[in-house]
Amino acid sequence: LNQEALSCKINGTSIADCARMQVNELIVFLESIEDPAAATIVDTCITRLQQLLLVGIGYLTMDRETATLSGGESQRIKMVRQLGSSLTDLTYIFDEPSIGLHPHDVHNMNRLLLQLRDKGNTVIIVEHDPDVIRIADHIIDMGPRAGLAGGTIVYEGNWEGLRHADTLTGKCLRQRARLKSEVREPTGWLHIRDATLHNLKQVSVSIPTGVLTAVTGVAGSGKSTLINQVLPGVYPEAVIINQDMIQASSRSNLATFTGIFDDIRKLFAGENRVGPSLFSFNAKGACPECNGSGTITMDLAFMDSLVSVCEACQGRRFHDDVLQYHLRGSSISDVLAMTTDEALDFFHGARHPGRASAHSAGRTGLLDARSALKHAVGRRAAAGETGGRARSFR
Ligand SMILES: [Zn+2]
The missing domain is CATH 1.20.1580.10 (ABC transporter ATPase  like domain)
Structure with a gap:
């Protein structure tokens, strides 16, 4: 100005x-x-x-700047913007608006959602939080489980009915949280002294080690600043598992990132009496046309390069010879195309140390182990990362 x-x-x-x-x-x-x-x-x-x-x-x-807002912040600003609109009879869709919100803020957000409805609009919310679900006039519960075991409507009706419904959601709502009678003794402490970053006012706090600690408070109270910014400054060895995209090569997938793939290759090698490197698309087993990437990238000068599925292997990434080796009727490519839940069934009985680690990711939905990690969204990426870490610390 x-x-x-x-x-x-x-x-x-x-x-x-x-x-x-x-x-x-x-x-x-x-x-x-x-x-x-x-x-x-x-x-x-x-x-x-x-x-x-x-x-x-x-x-x-x-x-x-709006570009620097978090996903939750942007969503709430959009909501306020719509509240100011004089248009009515619109249909609004919200995707988990309660994410990252303190119960106090959820209550306030609920008031705005109801205001939006009362202005004469249709409001549809995809949500897990019971405090948001309970304000709905009509509830649709989907399931019964995740992935292949999901995809049907298991309940339709009001909140009271949902609480008595014989669905996973209904059962969870009936469960009362039990208080812990004994908590674990700390093995030591992580100390933060006089932190003043952003809104922190000379914060000194000691965080117990060897136990699980929850840091809570309303939005903007300084939780993230204290734990995600100040703490790693004092203790740089801390491993941060957040919802950022996984920084891995374009060749990595869920199986390689969590380390499960090494075990799978050994199983195939043992069964077929050949070397394990044959079952790697980064080594001997690679399709000669695409070098194991599954895609052919054509460099077009002055234009975006063109990426197409490799015709030789049809995106399977492996040499044809490799796919003739089977483990209980499935090729290595078939195994990579499985969801984590399917793979768990397939390997059940086989000694397979990595399987528990990725399983929690599979619960949240279909996760094709063949697809590159760049397609995995934040929460799934964080779950996969936790699996990988859990295993490497074993
Ligand atoms: Zn190929």
Whole structure:
């Protein structure tokens, strides 16, 4: 902004000063404006800002670039934007709006979802959190389980009916959480002293080692700053398992990343009395046309390069000879095409140390071990990563 714009002030504050304020600070400033000529504009602004406060993002500054917002923050800002719209009779779809929210913030977000409905709209929410599900007028429960064992409607009706339904969701809702009578003794402590990053106010805290510790608090209270930023600074050896994309080569898949593939190759080698490297698409077993990548990349000058499935192996990544070797009727390519649940059934009985690690990822849905990890979304990626870590520490 130029000097002329910046020299315009209300109660000593310029528009640039306002842009640097957090939602809650700006509300305080706007409330200090008493000029009756501005009353209508001020009221509209405050209403909108209070909605941002309600959905737990009052800590954001006005000039925060939208591209740097987290998924949950963007979703809630979009929701507030729609609340301001005068259109009605629209159908809105929300994908797990409660993700990452404290129960207090979930309650506030529920109020906004109901407001959106009451304006004359249809609101559809895909959700796990019972506190969100219970505000619904109509509930559709899908299952009965994940992946191949899912795909049907197991319950339709209201909240009361769901609580008595003979479905996994119904059973979970009836289960009362049991309190622990004995907790594990710590083996030591991780110390943080006088942390002041972002909103932290000289925080000193000791975190017990050898036990499981939960860090909680409302959105924006400083949990992530303290644990994801300050703690690794003091203890750089900490292993961070987050929902970022897995940084692995384009050749890695779930089986190689979790280390299970080494065991699978040994089983095939033992069964067929050949070397295990034959069953690697990174070594002897690779399709000669695509060198084991399963795809052919054509470099087109001045245009995006063209990626197509390899015709020689049809994307299976292996040399034809390799696929003639079988383990209980399946080739190595068949095994990689299995979901983790299917693979668990297939290897049941065979000694296979890695299988438990990836299984929790398989529970959340179909995970084709053949597909590259770049297709796995955040939560699945984090689950796969936990599996890989659990195994390497074995
Ligand atoms: Zn090929």
